[in-house]
Amino acid sequence: MAEMCGNCRNFFEPRSGGVCRAHPPTARDDGTARWPSVARSDWCGEYRVTPPPENPGIRRLATA
Numbered sequence: 001m002a003e004m005c006g007n008c009r010n011f012f013e014p015r016s017g018g019v020c021r022a023h024p025p026t027a028r029d030d031g032t033a034r035w036p037s038v039a040r041s042d043w044c045g046e047y048r049v050t051p052p053p054e055n056p057g058i059r060r061l062a063t064a
Contacts, residue, residue: 006040009048013040022046 005011010022018038023046025033 003043003047004040005038005042005044007050008046009050010046011038011040011050020044020046022048 005018005020008020008022010020012019012021012035018040019035020038021035022044025035027033
């Protein structure tokens with residue numbers, strides 16, 4: 001899997017576009033704070049693997 005923002009654990013994509021949540025949001029002059037906007041194809045040195053989705057069936061098998 002390529003180390004791009006779209007595959008990163010810190011990537012969040014609300015309806016308005018992707019943002020990086022690797023660090024706290026940055027304050028702006030108007031008193032608001034925002035996370036940096038990123039594209040799915042962007043990349044940086046903060047990449048973290050997204051964990052696979054949890055499968056509750058596997059947990060039941062492991063505890064049986």
